[in-house]
Amino acid sequence: MKRFLLYAALVTGAFVSVFPYLLVVLTAFKTQGQLNSTDPWLPGLPPTLANITRLLGGDFPRYLGNTVLMTAVLTIGQLVFTTFAAYAFARLRFRGRDALFWLYVATMMVPSAVTMIPLFLIMRELDVINTWYGLLAPYILGTPYGIFLMRQFFRALPGGLEEAARIDGAGPMTILVRILLPLCRPALGTLAIITVISSWNSFLWPLIITSGDDTKVMTVALAGLKVGIGVDYNLMMAGGLIALVPMIAIFVFFQRYIVRSVVLTGLK
């Protein structure tokens, strides 16, 4: 009986978790007529590709491309700059290191809701509103959270590794690139996944800083679908499906990296 209740709870939870995704898939392949005539949880027969082709025939691929580009650039930036900084904080000794690291931890508490107005004004002053520079600049140099995560990982590596290399005359750069980075692949994977997800999903900053089609990203375009005349759920769900598929793929293939991000925060 206890076993039964356990599985009942687990199955219910799993169903609730997945159900909205199911609706996205079902609705994306229905016609307007089928949407009105069938229950939301039943498929429309025969399924139609009309919504997806309509979406892909318009400007949407361009916005999707912008999101892909933004995600790629931000992820590469995060990996490069965060790795260097985290390595320095974890393994090098320099004046002001502890104070600076405290500063980083403190900035983790600065909410993005508070920085959005001044960031917009800074970008306006630099005359980069509605450009790629403005869109990418605030997040390309890495985040304090990423540095915190990577520092944890660097500190866990045995110290003897570098000792040997240093005696052989290797500088910090060589040690980092040749010895530590290959060992860091799991941590880099975790950082990459987290950054990909947050960049792909980001909305408020792109909404504020961009207005033209050249830099419009997918999330802003999707939000715009709702503002149009009448609510076209078929089209919205088709867009949602396109937005979700890459995230699901990442999740299926890299699930362990996500689980590791939880372990890496150092909670025991």
Next chain:
Amino acid sequence: MATLLARDRGKAEPGAARPGAGPRRRRSGEWYAYLFIGPSLFGVFAFLLLPVVIVFGLSFFDWELLSEPAFVGLDNYRRLAGDGEAWHSLLVTLLYVLLCVPLQTLLALGLALLLNQRAKGVKIYRALFVVPWMATPIVIGLVWNWVFDPRDGAINSALALVGITGPDWLSDPAWALPAIALVTVWQNTGYNMLFFLAGLQGIPRELHQAAATDGATPRQRFFRITLPLLNPTMFFVMVTNLIGAFQVFDTVFVMTDGGPSQSTEVLNFRIYGTAFREFDFGYASTLSMLLFLIILAVTLAQVRFFGRRTTYDVS
């Protein structure tokens, strides 16, 4: 978060300069170190610290972007004190936080306790529970718009099967905010569960066995062993969830746009509207300061509450 580092200060780093390394070598190491942290440090100063200074300064100005900024002293704060709509927003935010954070924390803990038993297919359930967290909030908002659709949506269609006429969820001031909070709970519970699960798995089994041998009931073991030892996890989950919930924006933007009749106009949404729809940047900065101080106070309160009984091992 202040306690986060308490333990690792003064600990010798494994890779630090070895004893006997001369001042020359150390200086060259320093040079490298500053080069390595340089870009990230610039980012922290330019895009995190400078904005905080700017938003604080701007909260004493009247600035509509096209005109010159005019210093008005505490006028914006006086205006805030008498601004019923702003306090309404704060109330809506608090209500939203109270609706979603306790629920998504307790549900997550419950699921983690279930999964921590030796059940079949734990990994699959764990994965399925985390799936909502991946989803783009904007897409989630659109999907749940559809789920909550009064006529054809999944919830009201299901209710109709048993003869109940569901409410007009997102157009009803009484239901709109709970509906958005429900979406948040749906999205965050699974991810929170991962943290609790990691925390539970870090509790040595011998503790439970020893307590059981001494005749402790499961309930006693939960409240005397499991819960106290989960303190660091609870702290982390609460802090991150509260900081996130106080800043909710995406789902509100796409589901209700603050309506109906301002019933979902959370503070962050009001800040956005004041700045980017009314171009009242000075007063929007004052509202930002209000949100910042609240988040800071809530976070520090938790540091105090959990700090005394929490130790971290971050080395």
